[in-house]
Amino acid sequence: MLDLYLKQTKCLVALDSIIFGFDGEELKLLLVKRGIEQEKDVWSLMGGWLKPDESLNEAAERILFELTGLNNIYLEQLSTFGDPKRDPVERTVSVTYKALINVSDYDLNISEKYQARWFSLKKLPELLFDHEQIVRHAIDRLRSKAAFHPVGFELLPEKFTIPQIQTLYEAIFDSKFDKRNFSRKILASGLLVKLEEKQRGFSKKGAFLYTLDKSKYEKNTSYNLYFVPNVESLI
Amino acid sequence: MLDLYLKQTKCLVALDSIIFGFDGEELKLLLVKRGIEQEKDVWSLMGGWLKPDESLNEAAERILFELTGLNNIYLEQLSTFGDPKRDPVERTVSVTYKALINVSDYDLNISEKYQARWFSLKKLPELLFDHEQIVRHAIDRLRSKAAFHPVGFELLPEKFTIPQIQTLYEAIFDSKFDKRNFSRKILASGLLVKLEEKQRGFSKKGAFLYTLDKSKYEKNTSYNLYFVPNVESLI
DNA sequence: ACAAAAGTGTTGAGGTTACACCCATGA
DNA sequence: TCATGGGTGTAACCTCAACACTTTTGT
Numbered sequence: 001m002l003d004l005y006l007k008q009t010k011c012l013v014a015l016d017s018i019i020f021g022f023d024g025e026e027l028k029l030l031l032v033k034r035g036i037e038q039e040k041d042v043w044s045l046m047g048g049w050l051k052p053d054e055s056l057n058e059a060a061e062r063i064l065f066e067l068t069g070l071n072n073i074y075l076e077q078l079s080t081f082g083d084p085k086r087d088p089v090e091r092t093v094s095v096t097y098k099a100l101i102n103v104s105d106y107d108l109n110i111s112e113k114y115q116a117r118w119f120s121l122k123k124l125p126e127l128l129f130d131h132e133q134i135v136r137h138a139i140d141r142l143r144s145k146a147a148f149h150p151v152g153f154e155l156l157p158e159k160f161t162i163p164q165i166q167t168l169y170e171a172i173f174d175s176k177f178d179k180r181n182f183s184r185k186i187l188a189s190g191l192l193v194k195l196e197e198k199q200r201g202f203s204k205k206g207a208f209l210y211t212l213d214k215s216k217y218e219k220n221t222s223y224n225l226y227f228v229p230n231v232e233s234l235i
Numbered sequence: 236m237l238d239l240y241l242k243q244t245k246c247l248v249a250l251d252s253i254i255f256g257f258d259g260e261e262l263k264l265l266l267v268k269r270g271i272e273q274e275k276d277v278w279s280l281m282g283g284w285l286k287p288d289e290s291l292n293e294a295a296e297r298i299l300f301e302l303t304g305l306n307n308i309y310l311e312q313l314s315t316f317g318d319p320k321r322d323p324v325e326r327t328v329s330v331t332y333k334a335l336i337n338v339s340d341y342d343l344n345i346s347e348k349y350q351a352r353w354f355s356l357k358k359l360p361e362l363l364f365d366h367e368q369i370v371r372h373a374i375d376r377l378r379s380k381a382a383f384h385p386v387g388f389e390l391l392p393e394k395f396t397i398p399q400i401q402t403l404y405e406a407i408f409d410s411k412f413d414k415r416n417f418s419r420k421i422l423a424s425g426l427l428v429k430l431e432e433k434q435r436g437f438s439k440k441g442a443f444l445y446t447l448d449k450s451k452y453e454k455n456t457s458y459n460l461y462f463v464p465n466v467e468s469l470i
Numbered sequence: 471a472c473a474a475a476a477g478t479g480t481t482g483a484g485g486t487t488a489c490a491c492c493c494a495t496g497a
Numbered sequence: 498t499c500a501t502g503g504g505t506g507t508a509a510c511c512t513c514a515a516c517a518c519t520t521t522t523g524t
Contacts, residue, residue: 008284010245013317013328049243052326056317080315080330082248082291091287093248093328095315148383163503180505181487203502204495398476415478416514438475440521 011082014094015060016047016131017075018138019068021103021118022155024164027171028103028118029135031125032067043119044128045135047094060097067114074100074154078141079134086130098138100154121171146172150189153212161199161207162186191216246317247327250295251282251366252310253373254303256338256353257390259399262406263338263353264370266360267302278354279363280370282329295332302349309335309389313376314369321365333373335389356406381407385424388447396434396442397421426451 019030031043048063050056060075075097082093103118119125127135145151152168153160162183170176186192193213198206254265266278283298285291295310310332317328338353354360362370380386387403388395397418405411421427428448433441 008247009287011248011285012243013246013248050246050317050328052244053319055319056315056328077314079312080291082285082330084288084290093285093291093330095317095328161503178488179503180489183504185486198503204497205493205501205503206495207503396476413515414476415516418477420513433476438521439523440474440476442476 009091012087012090012092013050014047014087014092015050015056015063015097016045016094016134017060017064017097017099018078018135019046019064019099019101020138020142020155021101021106022152022168022171023103023118025167025171027121027168029121029124030068030101030106030116031119031127032117033115041126042128043117043125045096045131046099046116050095056095060095064099068106068116070101070106078138081130081134083130088129094134096134096138098141100152102155102157104157143172150186150191150217153217159195159197159199159209159211161209162192163207244326247322247325248285249282249322249327249329250285250291250298250332251280251329251369252295252299252332252334253313253370254281254299254334254336255373255377255390256336256341257387257403257406258338258353260402260406262356262403264356264359265303265336265341265351266354266362267352268350276361277363278352278360280331280366281334281351291330295330299334303341303351305336305341313373316365316369318365323364329369331369331373333376335387337390337392339392378407385421385426385452388452394430394432394434394444394446396444397427398442 021028021030030046032046033043046064046067048059048066050059051062054062056077057075060077061071061073064073064075065071076099078096078098080093080095084091086092086094121139124132124135142151146169152165152172155168156164163179165186166177166179166182169182191213192210195209195211197209199209200206256263256265265281267281268278281299281302283294283301285294286297289297291312292310295312296306296308299308299310300306311334313331313333315328315330319326321327321329356374359367359370377386381404387400387407390403391399398414400421401412401414401417404417426448427445430444430446432444434444435441
């Protein structure tokens with residue numbers, strides 16, 4: 001019976017994270033140059049190998065930490081890719097994760113150290129292996145999630161304005177929304193707490209700052225209130 | 236550089252399928268007894284090992300075929316589980332798939348041969364490893380998909396009645412829907428083609444049969460028309 | 471004739487869209 | 498004072514939810 005186990009082929013298991021960031025205008029992707037692709041102008045997702053005593057989530061977190069120094073990041077498992085030819089060196093199976101981070105949280109020095117760079121989603125460089133396919137898949141997942149769930153607060157600073165959220169959603173869906181309808185919808189979720197302060201320096205009037213009501217956000221109750229008009233045409 | 240690959244730990248990669256079936260009344264799960272669990276009263280998902288030259292999807296299809304004789308089954312990748320202690324024999328990573336089949340398509344003789352059995356979702360036996368968790372996860376995914384997409388026609392016969400679809404949806408969500416609203420919604424999708432025939436033998440009046448308009452189904456355009464009232468309370 | 475399931479329409483409420491003007495401020 | 502972005506209200510429309518009676522036919 002144990003033979004059944006012994007005879008089977010084993011694979012390397014990689015964890016690759018698609019790291020989305022938002023700089024206030026555009027959606028970005030954090031890419032690195034490592035090992036194999038060092039020479040060529042090929043970038044890859046943040047990735048590494050599973051170690052013997054880690055769960056998949058733990059490994060994804062560890063790798064993210066090793067490559068960026070960031071901790072406590074929103075990570076969500078996406079699909080697993082395992083085409084036998086996807087990695088020409090050796091058979092690997094890659095479990096992918098989607099991470100959302102606020103660009104300003106990410107220290108650029110560390111980024112230098114690791115040869116990491118933010119790329120606009122609209123101007124991605126050539127990517128390693130099947131990473132382009134993985135990225136497309138992650139964008140799809142981000143969109144369908146954002147359409148039905150309040151998501152993406154991880155991409156914003158602690159305090160943010162409604163125009164900022166709207167810009168983020170517009171970046172995610174690559175389209176424009178009516179600001180009156182958008183703010184009504186996002187406020188109706190009851191997840192935002194209005195602060196006294198205004199954002200200064202960006203616009204002349206200044207926009208009110210909000211924070212997320214984390215306890216409500218974690219309850220995660222809202223479902224069919226979606227945040228985007230004409231969902232079906234966008235997804 | 237290649238050392239980077241050689242030093243890494245390798246894992247067994249399993250493909251496990253959660254096979255949902257519908258018998259006209261209840262949602263069922265197809266489980267087997269194999270290898271390790273032969274003796275005990277422990278059942279497991281349909282599963283097997285990845286072979287060197289297969290993609291994950293190919294392997295999941297092959298395994299399903301080997302264990303059931305069924306071909307051309309709807310399969311969709313779900314999450315990957317890789318807790319280091321999930322399989323006590325050896326470290327394995329399990330990529331899970333959701334399959335939907337029509338119970339009557341499944342030959343019971345083969346089922347005898349493989350020690351496979353349909354179990355009502357409400358009366359599942361003890362399951363191997365973390366398979367219970369995997370099943371719970373699959374049910375969640377089936378529900379959130381069914382709430383927003385017309386799904387589950389794979390679980391019905393070629394020709395089906397509207398009351399049958401409704402019963403299926405009621406089984407998926409374990410609740411009751413208003414038949415007027417339900418039939419209006421499902422017909423509004425434009426995916427159903429009404430036939431001349433009626434179903435006979437089940438009810439006295441007989442219900443009209445429908446088939447799926449496959450070309451429209453594959454275009455898969457509908458999105459925010461969801462098929463279930465009060466989605467948020469159900470998911 | 472009756473039991474059992476199929477089929478069908480309306481109304482009120484609530485949500486979504488489309489749309490345009492005034493406000494606050496820094497330069 | 499003017500340019501820039503922030504903030505707000507309303508009306509028409511549409512969709513959803515709730516609700517009950519008639520039809521068909523096998524027994």
